[in-house]
Amino acid sequence: DTAVSQTPKYLVTQMGNDKSIKCEQNLGHDTMYWYKQDSKKFLKIMFSYNNKELIINETVPNRFSPKSPDKAHLNLHINSLELGDSAVYFCASSRFQGAGELFFGEGSRLTVL
Amino acid sequence: DAKTTQPTSMDCAEGRAANLPCNHSTISGNEYVYWYRQIHSQGPQYIIHGLKNNETNEMASLIITEDRKSSTLILPHATLRDTAVYYCIVRVGSGNTGKLIFGQGTTLQVKP
Numbered sequence: 253d254t255a256v257s258q259t260p261k262y263l264v265t266q267m268g269n270d271k272s273i274k275c276e277q278n279l280g281h282d283t284m285y286w287y288k289q290d291s292k293k294f295l296k297i298m299f300s301y302n303n304k305e306l307i308i309n310e311t312v313p314n315r316f317s318p319k320s321p322d323k324a325h326l327n328l329h330i331n332s333l334e335l336g337d338s339a340v341y342f343c344a345s346s347r348f349q350g351a352g353e354l355f356f357g358e359g360s361r362l363t364v365l
Numbered sequence: 366d367a368k369t370t371q372p373t374s375m376d377c378a379e380g381r382a383a384n385l386p387c388n389h390s391t392i393s394g395n396e397y398v399y400w401y402r403q404i405h406s407q408g409p410q411y412i413i414h415g416l417k418n419n420e421t422n423e424m425a426s427l428i429i430t431e432d433r434k435s436s437t438l439i440l441p442h443a444t445l446r447d448t449a450v451y452y453c454i455v456r457v458g459s460g461n462t463g464k465l466i467f468g469q470g471t472t473l474q475v476k477p
Contacts, residue, residue: 256408287467293450293469293470294467294469295403295452295467296467297464297465297466300464302461307461307462308462308464342408342409344408344409349461349463350459350460350461350462350463352399352414352456352463352465353399353411353414354401354409354411354465355411356408356409356410357408358407358408359407359408
């Protein structure tokens with residue numbers, strides 16, 4: 253069983269569209285995260301949720317809206333996609349908020365044309 | 366911004382020890398050092414972390430200097446599968462708002 257799973261793995265779409273990436277963890281962790289890795293390979297934290305509550309929001313444009321229906325799921329919805337949104341998005345989880353050991357998914361590569 | 370600096374790249378011969386250095390001269394007394402790696406096209410993987418004492422697990426050893434301003438990750442017998450980008454991270458913030466800020470990392474190439 254994959255501990256942190258993301259879908260889809262690849263996503264190609266046109267500018268202006270709205271898309272979602274889903275993430276699920278089966279580790280029983282309380283905290284989930286979204287990270288963005290751009291073309292220069294820098295990994296940047298976007299959001300963290302603890303037991304469905306938003307904890308960290310790193311000044312991400314409000315076109316990005318995370319949603320956590322329960323603590324095992326954290327989905328990322330992106331409105332009005334722009335070319336600069338092209339990146340690999342990684343979901344991660346940790347046992348508790350503030351823990352340094354994160355478990356990452358395999359990533360979702362988003363390409364905006 | 367990341368609080369660590371690492372060499373951009375390193376090579377290591379297969380079977381030899383890989384020693385990856387990291388500087389974190391502005392680290393605070395209660396901040397941990399974490400190491401992750403990212404193998405091509407995969408998500409980052411936790412390796413090890415420490416505060417002031419040296420640490421060892423099944424993957425690696427972490428040596429932290431006494432003044433805590435630098436550390437070294439040691440892969441005792443590097444294999445080709447250890448080729449990856451290695452990130453040294455000092456967790457920023459505390460409590461619920463603490464977070465991992467990834468820098469550029471060191472690209473380790475293990476050669477046959």
